[in-house]
Amino acid sequence: MYGFPLGFASRRPRLLGWLIMALVLLSALAWAAPEQMPVIVYKLALVLLGAVLAYWIDRALFPYGRPHACLPSDGGGPGGCALPSEADRDRSEVRFAAACLRRSLIVLACVLGLTLGL
Numbered sequence: 001m002y003g004f005p006l007g008f009a010s011r012r013p014r015l016l017g018w019l020i021m022a023l024v025l026l027s028a029l030a031w032a033a034p035e036q037m038p039v040i041v042y043k044l045a046l047v048l049l050g051a052v053l054a055y056w057i058d059r060a061l062f063p064y065g066r067p068h069a070c071l072p073s074d075g076g077g078p079g080g081c082a083l084p085s086e087a088d089r090d091r092s093e094v095r096f097a098a099a100c101l102r103r104s105l106i107v108l109a110c111v112l113g114l115t116l117g118l
Contacts, residue, residue: 026040043115046111046114046115047111047114047115049114050107050110050111050112050113050114050115051107051110051111053110053114054103054106054107054109054110054111055103055107057106057110058102058103058106058107061106062099062102065099065102066099067096067099067100067103068096070092070095070096070098070099071092071093071096072089072092
């Protein structure tokens, strides 16, 4: 239907509105001050490098603490595992939240360190 690959035909990509707004603002800035475009590309590259670096630092420091691994499985597998109890589910949600918070703080530190330090 619209030339999208399979799976994209039923819904639009996430944050499409924000992407369009960013491109409009970027083109307006390129028109108003074209000499600033290399600085913008440099800063964007630093942010992206900081995010990728933070992800790999988190994976290296906490190899078994990935956020999705903290959530319980639904249990309905071929092994016939029992569903997790309510207490186990509550503990796993706290572990998941802590892992997400840990990863976001590492990303924050790396992005700020790269963008402010260089």
